Amino acid sequence: MIKLTKLAVLCSLIALPTQALARDVNDLGVDVQAATSAYIVKNTNPRYPGSYNGSRLEGWALMSYVVDTQGKAKDIEVIMASDTRGSEENAEKYLTNLEFAPATKEGKTVEGGYLFSFEVGKYFNGYSNDKASRGFINEYDEINKLLQAKEFKKAELALAELYKDHTKNTSEQALFAWLKSQYYYHQQQWFGFDEQLSVAYLLRAKLPTDIQYLVAKSALQWYSFKGDFNLAYNAIYALDNIEGKEFSEENKLATIKQIDDLLARTPQINSQINVSKDKLSYLSLSRGSIKIEGASDVSKLQIRCADQVVDLEASELVNYVIDEQSRRCGLLVKSANPAEIKVKQTGYAIVNSKFDAS
Structure with missing residues (x-):
């Protein structure tokens, strides 16, 4: 099973130029002119990952870390991760091979806390590993039908088989998390829904356009309901950055105003x-x-x-x-x-x- 902790903070992440898709919170939303957030000045990680022995299995992790006043990552903690062997260790190693300009505050160098999303993409001669397999899609569609028919016991067994047999790369892991979130949603099992939606949202770039839209829209609704306005605002901009899906400036501004108003009406x-x-x-x-x-x-x-x-x-x-x-x-x-x-x-x-x- 996917290893998870409490709901993760997901954020604006910037892809670094490497096939190990490490994303740093270089732009955490802090005003750049205020010069308060740390940013990467050197990346000493190898550009390409090592051999994968032909396996399609990919890993990912979301970490919290501190950049100290010397520009080094420390106090690295795992928020959530796939159960692929080495995911957490690889993410931590990648972080420690980055050099930062530390955060500043009132003209002084200070420590700052950030989030880091790490994925390892596997590539093979002649094709990429970024699509869901036919076997996965077939089982995914069958489970979707079971959920619509409210046959939850059958769906539970089928989900276990789907994860064991066909959920390998990050595209499949993202689709699986979305599907399982719907399994929990239909039964109003909110903790499970929360966990799986978090994974689908983190890996949303791996999803087909229409499902990516549904994930971001569900995230906006869920985080607004929970009072997690950090993630609610983030989800608005996720909706605005889905390639091939229109989210007009008018709709964007109207949605932002709704969250602004909800935040103002939620003093506690x-x-x-x-x-x-x-x-x-x-x-x-x-x-x-x-x-x-x-x-x-x-x-x-x-x-x-x-x-x-x-x-x-x-x-x-x-x-x-x-x-x-x-x-x-x-x-x-x-x-x-x-x-x-x-x-x-x-x-x-x-x-x-x-x-x-x-």
Whole structure:
């Protein structure tokens, strides 16, 4: 099965010139003129990946990392990843081979927290590995019919077989995640829907145009409902950047206004983080005043923004106010034991359509 933690923060990612499709959050939406975010100055990774022994299986990972004041990546954490062997290790290795100009704030060099999406694409003599196989498509269509007929038990078994037998490259993994999100949606199993939609959204560039549109539209609706305005704004710009699909400027501006209005009408955002043992949970933040309950036993409690990294002391009740100028902030939680943590966000908004464009 795909390994996942709590809902990931997905962001505007820039493809680097390599067949290992590593994407850095060089433009996290922070005002470039403010010169607050780190950016890559040197990439010492090899241009081409190694041998894959003829396998079609591809891997991917989404990581959170810190760029220190020396321009090095450190404190690398896995948010979510495929279960392809080596995905996490390859992503971490790629990150450590990058050199950055560190973030600055008020004229001083500071640490900053960012996200990094990594994919390994495999290429063979005579053809690329970027399409779903015929066997995958046939089973995908059959499962779709089962879902429409509400035959969920049969669909569950067929999904397991589809993943085991035919889900290999990232195109197939993206399609599988979308299909499984629909399986959960039809049964109103929202945690599973949330997880699988996150994967489909992360890998959306691998999807056919019409499905890519459905994924971005579903993401917009879901993240708006959840009060994750960071991702909601991001989804608007995802809709605006689908090749072959028209999303007019009028519709874009109207949708942005809807999210602006919803954010203004949501002065308090309540979230619950279900922390698994020794697994990272990451919650994107939309407002600057943070109240955390139930974190007395966690091993890591940290706020990462593009221009600051703050270690919070674990306790039953934690309060912290983020700098109003900070952008792209997330809360990291890790615990040696399972935990349920409540987070309340109030105060000024630290997201908007300007800073959270894709």
